[in-house]
Amino acid sequence: MTEQKSSQGDAYQMILQAIDSGVYRPGDRLVESELADRFGVSRTPIREALQRLETQSLLSRDGRSLIVASLDHNDMAELYMVRSELEALAARLAARHATTEEVRVMERMLEDDKARIGDPAALARSNRQFHRQVHLASHNRFLVQQLDLVYRSMALMATTSLAIEGRGETALAEHQAIVDAIAARDEDKAAEAFRAHISHAFESRLRQNAESQGGVA
Numbered sequence: 001m002t003e004q005k006s007s008q009g010d011a012y013q014m015i016l017q018a019i020d021s022g023v024y025r026p027g028d029r030l031v032e033s034e035l036a037d038r039f040g041v042s043r044t045p046i047r048e049a050l051q052r053l054e055t056q057s058l059l060s061r062d063g064r065s066l067i068v069a070s071l072d073h074n075d076m077a078e079l080y081m082v083r084s085e086l087e088a089l090a091a092r093l094a095a096r097h098a099t100t101e102e103v104r105v106m107e108r109m110l111e112d113d114k115a116r117i118g119d120p121a122a123l124a125r126s127n128r129q130f131h132r133q134v135h136l137a138s139h140n141r142f143l144v145q146q147l148d149l150v151y152r153s154m155a156l157m158a159t160t161s162l163a164i165e166g167r168g169e170t171a172l173a174e175h176q177a178i179v180d181a182i183a184a185r186d187e188d189k190a191a192e193a194f195r196a197h198i199s200h201a202f203e204s205r206l207r208q209n210a211e212s213q214g215g216v217a
Helices: 002-020 031-038 044-053 071-096 099-115 118-138 141-153 166-181 187-212
Strands: 058-061 065-068
Touching: 002 031, 002 044, 031 044, 044 058, 065 118, 065 166, 071 099, 071 118, 071 166, 071 187, 099 166, 118 141, 166 187
Parallel strands: none
Antiparallel strands: 058 065
């Protein structure tokens, strides 16, 4: 029984990671047999993983097929609103509870990210790691769980807003403001800095989508 549950969990995590890393993108069809061959597991855990992902709205139905879901404008607006409030709370709690070592780790992350400017894919990966470090520094497991759910839905965005020219440098400066506030134990400022960061990220995302659709000259 334990081995069966492990297979189910492994299949779920492998498919989720493939969506998150862009192997499967919004609109792509997921086929049980192809997934079983790719990941080297039987079709039963694949089927159960797909059902779980559909329940979480990460997959949607297209006739009899399951496809990777996509987010429309309203979906994104709702997601960013929830993300803004939850991450602001995480920053506030991090300013209250983060250890000296956790703050140093955040500062080192920012220093390392300077070398990633100009590489949106690498910056997107480290960006997510930085955000999770703030989440963990809140020392509130229930909040971390909710943010994990939010970030699963973030995987449905096919591109990163960090690909916009200049956004990498701006995002790094915003991260610095968050860390500075956490290090200073200024809860209000940490929450405010994180809300501003998410607001700017959403604005960049909207501009990116408009440009890709030919809505901006």
